Amino acid sequence: MAQKILMLLVLLAVLSAGCTGLTLPPPYEIGQPLPELTFTNLEGTQVPMSDFRGRTVLLNYWRLGCKPCLEEFPTFEKLAREYKEQGLEIVAVHLGGPTEDVAQFVKEHGYSFTVLLDLETKGTSVVPTTYVVDRDGIVRHHWLGGPLHRDDILPQLQPYLAE
Numbered sequence: 001m002a003q004k005i006l007m008l009l010v011l012l013a014v015l016s017a018g019c020t021g022l023t024l025p026p027p028y029e030i031g032q033p034l035p036e037l038t039f040t041n042l043e044g045t046q047v048p049m050s051d052f053r054g055r056t057v058l059l060n061y062w063r064l065g066c067k068p069c070l071e072e073f074p075t076f077e078k079l080a081r082e083y084k085e086q087g088l089e090i091v092a093v094h095l096g097g098p099t100e101d102v103a104q105f106v107k108e109h110g111y112s113f114t115v116l117l118d119l120e121t122k123g124t125s126v127v128p129t130t131y132v133v134d135r136d137g138i139v140r141h142h143w144l145g146g147p148l149h150r151d152d153i154l155p156q157l158q159p160y161l162a163e
Contacts, residue, residue: 097119
C-alpha cells in the first residue's frame with residue numbers, strides 16, 4: 001500500500017510540473033551547442049534550428065492538450081514583440097499532430113512568433129519545456145514544466161539580448 005501511495009505522489013509531482021504523455025527532445029546540456037534539429041513549419045517546409053543563429057532563441061516544446069503550455073503563449077507573444085529589435089526569436093515547437101489544429105490555434109489567437117512542428121517526437125516526456133539559446137547556438141538555461149511568466153524568463157534571457 002505504501003508503495004502505491006509513493007507512486008501516486010510521484011505521478012502527481014510530474015503532472016504538476018507540466019503535461020505528460022508525449023516525448024520531448026532530450027534535455028539539452030547547459031553550456032553546450034543545441035543539437036542540429038530540423039522541424040516543419042505550418043506550411044510544410046523544413047526549418048533547421050541553425051536558421052536562427054545570430055538571434056537569441058526562446059525554444060519552447062508544447063502541445064495543444066497541455067494547459068500550462070497554452071497559458072505561456074500570451075507571455076511569449078508579449079516578449080516576442082517587445083524584444084524583437086534586441087534579437088529575440090520565440091520558437092514554439094508543437095509535438096505531434098494534427099497540423100491543421102495547430103495552424104487553426106495560432107491563427108485564432110494571432111500569435112506572431114515562430115511555430116514549428118515536431119511530427120516525430122523523440123526524447124523525454126514533460127511539456128512544456130523551454131530553453132534559452134544564445135546567438136551562437138549555445139544552450140544557456142532551461143525550464144521543465146510551467147507555465148512560465150515574464151518574471152521567470154527575463155532574468156535568464158536578458159543577458160543574451162542585444163543592447
